[in-house]
Amino acid sequence: MSRQSPGTVQQKADPDTVAIRWLGYAVQLLDQRRLPAEEHWLTIEGAAGVAQAIRDMAVRGAPAIGISAAYGVALAARGADADNWQREVRDAIDQLAVSRPTAVNLFWALDRMGGVLDQCQSRKDAVSRLAEAAVAIHREDLAANMAMADLALEAMALEKPCSVLTHCNTGALATGGYGTALGVVRKLHEKRLLKRVYADETRPWLQGARLTAWELVRDDIPVTLNADGAAAAIMAKGDVKWVIVGADRIAANGDVANKIGTYGLAVLARHHKVKFMVVAPYSTVDMSLASGRDIPIEERDGDEICQVGGIRVAPEHVNAFNPVFDVTPADLIDLIVTERGVVHTPEMTGMHPLSD
Ligand code: MRU
Numbered sequence: 001m002s003r004q005s006p007g008t009v010q011q012k013a014d015p016d017t018v019a020i021r022w023l024g025y026a027v028q029l030l031d032q033r034r035l036p037a038e039e040h041w042l043t044i045e046g047a048a049g050v051a052q053a054i055r056d057m058a059v060r061g062a063p064a065i066g067i068s069a070a071y072g073v074a075l076a077a078r079g080a081d082a083d084n085w086q087r088e089v090r091d092a093i094d095q096l097a098v099s100r101p102t103a104v105n106l107f108w109a110l111d112r113m114g115g116v117l118d119q120c121q122s123r124k125d126a127v128s129r130l131a132e133a134a135v136a137i138h139r140e141d142l143a144a145n146m147a148m149a150d151l152a153l154e155a156m157a158l159e160k161p162c163s164v165l166t167h168c169n170t171g172a173l174a175t176g177g178y179g180t181a182l183g184v185v186r187k188l189h190e191k192r193l194l195k196r197v198y199a200d201e202t203r204p205w206l207q208g209a210r211l212t213a214w215e216l217v218r219d220d221i222p223v224t225l226n227a228d229g230a231a232a233a234i235m236a237k238g239d240v241k242w243v244i245v246g247a248d249r250i251a252a253n254g255d256v257a258n259k260i261g262t263y264g265l266a267v268l269a270r271h272h273k274v275k276f277m278v279v280a281p282y283s284t285v286d287m288s289l290a291s292g293r294d295i296p297i298e299e300r301d302g303d304e305i306c307q308v309g310g311i312r313v314a315p316e317h318v319n320a321f322n323p324v325f326d327v328t329p330a331d332l333i334d335l336i337v338t339e340r341g342v343v344h345t346p347e348m349t350g351m352h353p354l355s356d
Contacts, residue, residue, distance in 0.1 A: 061174020254346025255292025
């Protein structure tokens with residue numbers, strides 16, 4: 001069971017898997033670089049430490065990055081000088097904003113925290129209001145995940161159990177709890193509508209093998225881990241009816257940036273007449289970007305693909321290209337599910353039906 005401390009977000013649906021804990025004076029992050037070998041918690045007391053944890057992927061997954069950054073802003077207020085607190089918190093926001101570029105949840109959370117900061121009258125006021133705002137962001141994300149799972153199941157309208165395939169990690173580890181795409185998988189299992197979930201290993205960082213498989217095995221949800229390259233063969237067998245993935249940023253026209261390999265899965269799904277669903281909280285939607293072409297795609301060190309588990313598998317000095325996200329065009333997507341509602345065939349309307 002999760003240990004509850006003051007300010008800890010209560011996780012009702014899946015108390016066993018929690019990746020972020022707020023202690024009031026610090027944020028604790030389950031270090032995802034060390035899973036599944038070790039459950040090691042980092043205790044971080046300042047915004048710089050949170051920015052580093054995001055950059056180094058101790059915490060990852062679009063919603064979890066946003067939530068952690070919000071706690072980072074709250075910590076900046078606690079550590080700020082009495083005379084210069086506004087400037088110091090603003091600097092912390094700027095520092096957090098350059099930790100990773102693709103997941104818009106980071107910028108969404110920082111904007112919201114900046115708005116709260118603007119209303120604070122004193123450092124003391126900022127300490128309590130920014131902490132409350134971060135806890136609210138965390139709670140709302142968990143609630144959004146629960147709502148999305150219900151909406152997704154309704155939209156799938158399954159008459160009998162089926163198998164699904166997922167990519168990367170979109171579970172409790174990547175969010176405020178429960179998960180986005182993996183929340184739908186949990187709900188399918190709960191309603192006895194899931195035969196099996198195939199989890200792509202998700203090269204090069206292996207979020208699928210290390211994190212998704214860990215979460216699902218822990219919760220006794222039937223999972224089969226597969227190499228990314230096996231997805232086509234799995235779909236060709238005919239058992240998989242849905243590919244269900246998360247998102248890091250959704251442009252106004254419904255194009256979706258998500259973990260590298262997602263676009264390929266969408267092409268495969270269309271070829272095999274498998275439905276393709278994206279599940280993401282509305283904080284992942286960026287209506288300021290007309291299309292996916294405008295989404296900044298993070299490129300990480302090529303060394304990530306030259307090694308496996310710390311052991312080099314490619315020759316020294318080989319040129320390596322490591323974009324860690326790709327963009328799936330809206331016309332390959334059947335459904336986008338957010339807590340605000342579902343967009344069917346997003347190529348027709350983009351995300352406009354859900355915008356304010
Ligand atoms: O590089 P990561 O592990 O942060 O990438 C995560 C993903 O691409 C997820 O699919 C996405 O953030 C959705 S998580 C609910």
